[in-house]
Amino acid sequence: PGADFVITSIAVDREKCWRQDWEVPAKYGIRQPLGENGGPGAAFHTARNAPMLLAIAKDMEKHCPQAWLLNFTNPVPRMTLVARRYSCIKTVGLCHQxxxxxxxxxxxxxxxxxxxxxxxxxxxxxxxxxxxxxxxxxxxxxxxxxxxxxxxxxxxxxxxxxxxxxxxxxxxxxxxxxxxxxxxxxxxxxxxxxxxxxxxxxxxxxxxxxxxxxxxxYGLHLYDWDGAERGRDEMWRRIEAMAAGGPLEGRIKTGSGERAVPIIEEMLLNKNAYEVAVDIPNDGYIANLPDGAIVEVPGVVSRFGIQGMGVGCLPEPIAALCRTQMTVASLAVDAAVLGSKELLLQAVLTDPMVNDMDQGRALVDEMLQLQAKYLPQFQGK
Incomplete structure (x- = not known):
């Protein structure tokens, strides 16, 4: 209660579910590069994370309605859209990419x-x-x-x-x-x-x-799920050792390079500071992308919040690719929050990685069954 800032970086059973997000579409001939932020896997990543993110935003409405939500949770544009569309909380998406x-x-x-x-x-x-x-x-x-x-x-x-x-x-x-x-x-x-x-x-x-x-x-490599699990186990071992009084090391000592803390400082101290990338609703910042969709642009941070920088137009073919992804993201977000199988299917079929409607429908059915315990909003519908 009374918080000024809330930072989210969350995932549901991350490596296990991510592997399923990749392996099931692959059965149907869709070999995704990553399956995290785009492709059909991202629809289920969105469906798992959106309810948690929205629950946090709703708690903020009750306990700290004036606070800022600084979201790192992937897919960043979709999670930022969840909070913006379905809550009254001030939200910005952040990413180091x-x-x-x-x-x-x-x-x-x-x-x-x-x-x-x-x-x-x-x-x-x-x-x-x-x-x-x-x-x-x-x-x-x-x-x-x-x-x-x-x-x-x-x-x-x-x-x-x-x-x-x-x-x-x-x-x-x-x-x-x-x-x-x-x-x-x-x-x-x-x-x-x-x-x-x-x-x-x-x-x-x-x-x-x-x-x-x-x-x-193109030399595209798959995500190393097993390696990531080992790395996370090692990270927790080191954190527990430091918490027990051991020496500080790694990012705890040197900093992560993520922008949450600097942005908080820039707001509190009214620094009018330039940030190279913020994820916020488009308000004419990119002239040939739809207003209200989540875009990533440079911005300025002050006590008044975060103001995007107008950059004009993207090359039209690039803008067209972005608009398709914005449509997919909007469908996936609504599907995740409303528990709509129809919208979820539309999100998957609209994704440019899905070339066959029957394959798209089959993978949606299989994923909803496989991840049923993580996707209760779709059950019984």
Whole structure:
């Protein structure tokens, strides 16, 4: 009671259910890249998390109606829409994925920016190493929907120089294995994705065909559910050790890099601070996307809350892809909250990863049966 801010980062039986979200559609010929935020798996991810998120928002209406809900729960746009559409709570969605975009640009321009890169390591290691310095040197304006944003402007933070032309040239010098899907989209549409290939692939219809196997062409890797479970067990072991008086370590000591605490400070101290990415209802911020839909744009934070930055229009083909995802998200949210099997089926069939209506209906029926204990809102309907 009386809280000023509530932070949510929740999931229901995360790895077990996520694996089912991937494996069941795969039985019906839909090989999702991740199945977390887009694709048919995301419809069930939404259906499991939405009731919990909404219950928290309803408790906030009773106990702290003026508080802000800072939501990290995936799928971020859908959970943010749940709170916005079905409660009166002030809500913003937050995600660190824009950091991948900064890391990619910094790595590609490392020599030009004077960034020292590791001599060995994975592509991910390279991007994370570059990202440590990127916010000091780069100003990237990206917009779209969460995990599906596009760089509209890349500039040197200190000089204001437009770095997009240089980035495009240096990108051609990178090995073909570096972000191949993002590069194909950049070549076709003229804007570079800000999220990395893994999440980008969740929203496109070019990445799941079991006959052409595009995941091999683009080097898309599945989520390591077993590894994530082991990592979570280890995380809790370390937390318990620290709580028992052991030395602080890891992110507890260094910070996570997530923006919740800085945003709280920016509101309380009226800092008028710039944030590179916030997920909020569109209010003309992206001119060719529908108002009210959840978009990810830069924003300014003050004691008055969070104000998005207008970025104009996305390239129309990119906007069309976003609009489809917004429709799918809206259907999935209403289905999850209302317990409507009809809307759930519509969400799955409207998703660009589903090519066959019979397969879509069959996977919905199987998932509702398989996850019945997690989806009580659909039972008996």
């Amino acid at each position: 824009i950091g991948m975009g900064y890391g990619i640009v910094a790595a590609v321009l490392a020599k030009d920016l004077g960034i020292e890169m590791p001599e060995s390591g994975s592509e991910s290691d390279m991007f994370h190493a570059a990202a440590k310095h990127s916010h000091e040197l780069l100003d990237i304006k990206a917009a779209g929907i969460n995990h599906f944003t596009f760089m509209l402007d890349i500039r040197h933070k200190q000089t204001g120089e437009d770095l997009y032309p240089l980035f495009a040239r240096r990108l051609k010098e990178m090995p073909p294995s570096v972000q191949p899907l993002s590069r194909r989209i950049f070549a076709a549409y003229g804007v570079f994705p800000a999220t990395g290939d893994g999440h980008l692939a969740e929203y496109t219809h070019w990445t799941h065909d079991p006959q052409t196997k595009p995941w091999e062409k």
